[in-house]
Structures are given as structure tokens and as C-alpha cells.
Amino acid sequence: MSKRLTSKQFLWGNLVFQIMVGIVAGISLALVAPELAISLGLLGSLFVKALKAVAPILVFVLVASAIASQKSNDESRMKPVLKLYLLGTLSASVVAVALSFMFPTQLTLTQATISNVAPQGITEVLNNLLFNLVANPVTALMEANFIGILAWAIALGMALRTASDSTRIMVSDLAHGVSSIVRMVIRFAPIGIFGLVANTIATTGLSALLAYGELLSVLLGAMLFMALVVNPMIVWTQIRSNPYPLVFKCLRESAVTAFFTRSSAANIPVNMGLCKRLGLDEDTYSVSIPLGATINMAGAAITITVLTMAAAYTMGIDVDVPTALLLSVVAAVSACGASGVAGGSLLLIPLACGLFGIPNEVAIQVVAVGFIIGVVQDSAETALNSSTDVLFTAAACLSSHEQEEIVAAVDAA
Template identity: 60%
Template sequence: MKNLVLKWNKVSLVKRILLGIVVGIILALTIPDSASGIIIFGDLFVGALKAVAPILVFFLVMHAISKHKKGNKTNMKSIIVLYAVGTLLAGLAGVIASFLFPVTLSLTSSAEDLTPPSGILEVIETLLYNIVDNPVNALINANYIGILVWAILLGIALRSASDSTKNVLESFSNAISTVVKWVINLAPLGIMGLVYAAIVSSGLSALLDYGKLLAVLLGCMIFVALVINPLIVFINIRKNPYPLVFTCLKESGITAFFTRSSAANIPVNMKLSERLNLDKNTYSLSIPLGATINMAGAAVTISVLTLAAVHTLNIEVDIFTAVILIVLSAISASGASGVAGGSLLLIPLACSLFGISNDVAMQVVAVGFIIGVLQDSCETALNSSTDVLFTATAEFAKKRKEGVEIATDPGKVV
């Protein structure tokens, strides 16, 4: 048995995950009535990721800040700029695609039990309250903004601590990282359960009525992933961007697609950043921050679904309003929570720009939940994989400016 486990672990994680996907599809088609026994694998996997992610972020960031010495520069400014530019361009892509391929909706569904934010001020207010959240409460509720703030503050306070104290922090960080590796090794089983659950509970029949809307949404996300993001990477590193892009999509995007949670995918991205030999002091902060504010997929969702409502109601849109929508969708996307469906509740905020009532906007949100089995999965895959992509891009760009040779094919380091 031990030899069998060792051989299994030597197989590429991506290949094991693909096997899990195939097995999940086969089981869903052959024994759809055995739901509870198989779905539990997916629930346990996502639960384990969500459980370990907050404490992982807390200790890694606190340890990295406490060990940071004056004069040691990180790439956080560059990464934040990349996050902002990527999200804005994604919003632009969604707006342009919506004008090129206008979509109308049949607004008959309701979503009365959902409560969207009433305006951008409420989004900012929620963000500020998350910043000053109780640290224990932030860990329990996976409030990553609060976790980051407390970890940074404690890390700064511990910079003057003794080496023995810092060694204890390092030991905790290493121990939690080891637990993360154990959890990620269970990904094939977990994703098998998630695939099985998606096919058995939702199926694909519900998506056929929204084929054109899905085509525009997913087409935009694919365009961002394979055209806009590579262009951003190329401008920064002046090397062929696609090996790195495909590595991030393959190693991070696949798991994010099935977990549908940027927060749950933080441990996966941390592990990938380590395998890409990135600076731990940087990625331990940029990855959890990206899971909170780097939301290119969410910007696409907000802009496309909002303009679908606009076209349905025959509302005229001028260029100035379109530009405001691009900026608003990017800002709103950055306020979306890193959980499944987090971007949909911000659609009414964007709809209010065009005077669309909350009742109509919430029907659009309901449509979003209907197609969410694909829309939200692709959105999260784009969001989460881009966190690693831009973190790596900033580091490679820094090395290029310093005259350090960077790998022509960085994907080969994985």
C-alpha cells in the first residue's frame, strides 16, 4: 500500500486531477443516485481548503513582515498596479463585447431573498469595517482584509522581537504549509466529488436557454486570459508570456474552476508560487490580497450582465456612461467577496447607473445564479490564476530591469 501511495504521489498533480474529473463524470452518468457518498469528497476538500487558508495567510504574512529588513524591496506596488490594470481592461473587454454582441434576457425569475449593496459607499463602508474587524472573528469568518491588516500590524510589531520568537513563527508557518501540501494532495478525490455534484444536481440542460449570454461571458473571460493578460505579461517581461500563462491556468485555474472560491484556492496559489521560485516575502502577501481585490472575471460578469439588462430594456448608452461603467465594474469587482457568486450581488449597483430598478436588477442576479455552474467557475479560474500570474510577472520584470536573465520558458520550472 505504501509503495502504491508513493507511486501515486509521483504522478503529476494535474494528471491526477484530470483523472478525478473523468472519474467524477463517469460516476455521475452511471450512478447518479449515490450522491451523498460521493459528493462528500468534494465538500470535505473545499471545507479543508477554506479551513486552512485563513490561518495560513495569517502566519505567512506575519512571519514575512517580521523578518523583513529595511532595504529589502518587494514588488507589491508593481503587483497592485498590475491587479488594477488587469481588472480595468477586463471590464473594458466586457463592455466592448456587450456592444458587439448585444444580449437580451427574459426577466421572469426572482431573487427576493438576496440583499445587494445599495451603493458604492456601502461597499467602501463594508471594506472599512472588515479592516477593523476583531482578529479572531476575521479568522473564523475568513475575512481576508481583516486578516491581512492584523497580520501586517503584528508582523511590524514583531520586527523587534528576539530571533527565538521569529523562529517559532517560522516553525508555525512551515507546519501549516505542510498541512496545505497534505490537503492539496487530496485534490483529485475532492474534484471528483465536485464534478459529480455539479452534473447530478445542476446538469447542463438549464444552461441551454442562456447560450448566447454564456458565449459572451465566457468568450470575454477567455479573451482576457489568452490575449489581454499575456499582453500585460509581455510588456513587463519582454519574453514569450504563454508558457507562464498556461502554467498558471493549468496549476491554479483548474482547482479554482471546481472550488469556485478564490479564498479556497489561496493554498493552491501559495504552493504554485513556491514551485515557481517566487519571493516568499512577496507572494505571501500578494496572493491573499489578490484573492480579495484582483477580480478580472468579476469585472467581466458585472459589465456583461448589466449591459444585458440595459439592452433588454432598450436603454441608450453613451460613451461617457460606458466609461463610468468600466471603472465602476472594476471598483465593484474589487469589493466582491472571494466566494462562489460574490460578484453577482454587485450587479444591482452597476444597474443603478442606468436607472434600472432593484427589482429588475435582482432578476438579472437570478439569471446569473442559473448560469453560475459555468459562469462562476470560469470567473474564479480567471481571477485566481491571475493572482499568481501577476505576482510572477512583477518578479520577472524586476529581474529583467536588474539585468538578471529570466527563463524563456518559466513554465518548465513547475
């Protein structure tokens, strides 16, 4: 007997299916009634604003609660997660260099004004990270400074480990309460993404991207290669079994929303929910997911590397292998300092261009090119960054005693 999909089942059913319906509806509306689609872009802006509003406080209370309630004899998996984050980001830079050698791309540069100020050296990037680390906690929450939020949450969690059981239970209840609010916000994802897609297609269309098709092909090719080849290989070294069911689940349930919100920070609640459904250790993912949104930036490393290499080719600079490998390291380190918001990696391109002696005036024009193709580039970059946070966290949690539970959770979805 066939089953009919009732309205209640649709409203509270599979979120990914609902998001796909929202995407199709948004594209259709943009093609049929572009003016109305632009007006309904308000729905997307409200959704992203709500996610960005709740993400900082969620990160703060979850990390503090996880550390406060952690048993002294608990096995910490943060060290392997950190190793995977750094390995993935560096691997992405190397992949981007290799593809840039295989498909050298030149740019048509036009003068443009960029309102933000790009960092002028790696020292400035590290200084910014250090100052963000000791920022005022209230200011960190207001400005969504996740480095500062993590630092204060870890410090508070460590201090609360010696508190009374009732105090730690209260902090845990607070974390669960904020998580409930996040789940309510996420239920509006299909409507929000409908608004985002409708507004984007109606406003920009695809004409602005055609002139940069070759550059986009290299960028997207590198990101796809990382997502479908390199990341599975890295995960396989940890779990010694077929990684693709886990890879595809992370892409489907994390990358889709990250692609449209274009913010690793805004996608933190989505990743938290996915980790919970996978049955991962909460003490691990409540720290690793927010941390990944700030330092696990494979997509950002690819963007910085590819655009810098394209700038070098445009200027007629002969790039040798040692310099390209040095660029990989600089791009990986710089990517860790990229902000978890839309376009956060582009302002680090002038820093990498400095390796080749490219003038800042030219580098800023390359940044402008990045903003032109950002409707696709930044979306794909964020999708890779954010989905990899869950992927590597799950890989680190796949120890022998809980592997069967996580595999069952992946297969059940």
C-alpha cells in the same frame, strides 16, 4: 524500454494529471449512476470545507511571518503587483463592455427571491471594506474576512520586525508548519474534485444552461480573451519576452482547481504552492496572493459588466460610450469589494444597474439569472481571478537577476 506507472507514482505524482483523472471519473459516474454521484458529492464538500478552513490561518501566519522577517533593505515588489492587479481588473471591464457592444444580449427574466442583500451604492461598498479592515481579528479568522486578516497580519508583522531573532524564527516555523498542513489537504484535491464534478453534473446537468447560451458565450468569451490575449500583453510589458509558457502554467496549475472549488479564498493554498515551485520571492507572494484573492477580480468585473449591459438591453435602454466607460470603472471598483466565495460578484450587479436607472426588482432578477448559469460562469470567473494572482506576481518578480531561475522553473514543469 517503456515505463509503467506504478500506484505509488500515481498517488504522489503530477497533481494536475490526477485532477484530470478525477474530472473524467466524476463525469462518467454522473452519467452512469447519478444517485451515487450525488451521494459522493460529500467528498467535494469536505475538500472545499478543508481548504476554506485552513486558508485564513495560512494567510495570517504567512503574511505576518513574511513582513516580520523582511530585511529593511529588501526590494519590495508589492507596488508593481498592485498596479498590475488594478490594470488587469479595469482592462477586464473594458473588454466586457466592448464584447457587450459587439454582441448585445437580452435576458428572459423570471421573478426570484435572493436571500442576500445587495449593496445599494458605491459608498456602501467602500464602507463595508473599511469596516472589514478593522474587524475583530478572531472574528475575521472565523468568518474568513480576508481584508481584516490581511490588516491584522500586516500590523502584527510590522510589530514583530523589532522582536528578537528567536521570536521571528518561531513565527517562521509556525508558518512552515501550517504550510505543511495545507500541502496535505491539497493532496486530496483529485478526490475532492471528483466529488464536486460528479455531484454538479448529476444535479444540474446542462439543460439549465442551454437557455442562456448566448449570455454565457459573451461571458466566457470575455474571460478567455482576458486570459489568452490581454493578460499576456500585460505580462509582456513587464518581462519583455514570450509570456505564454508562464500564462499556460498558471492556467494549468491554478485555474483548474479554482474552476472546481469556485472560491479564490479556497485556492490561496494552491497558488502559494505554485509560487514556491516557480521560485518566486516568498516575501512578495506571501502578501500578494492573499491580497489578490480580495482585490484582483478581473473575472468579477466581467460578470458585473456583462450582466449589467444585458439588463440594460433587456430594458430597451440605449447605452452610450461615456456611460459604458463609467460602468467599466464602477465594475472594476465594485469587483475589488466582491467576496472571495462562490457567487460573490453577483450581488454587486444591482449597484452597477443603478447607473442606468434600472429598478432594483429587475436587477435582482438579473442576479437570479447569474445564479442559474453560476455553475459555469462562477467557475470560469474564479479560474481567471485566481490564476491571474500568480501570473501577475510572477511578472513582478521577473527582475533581471532572478529571471533565469523563474523561466527555468516554468520550463521544467
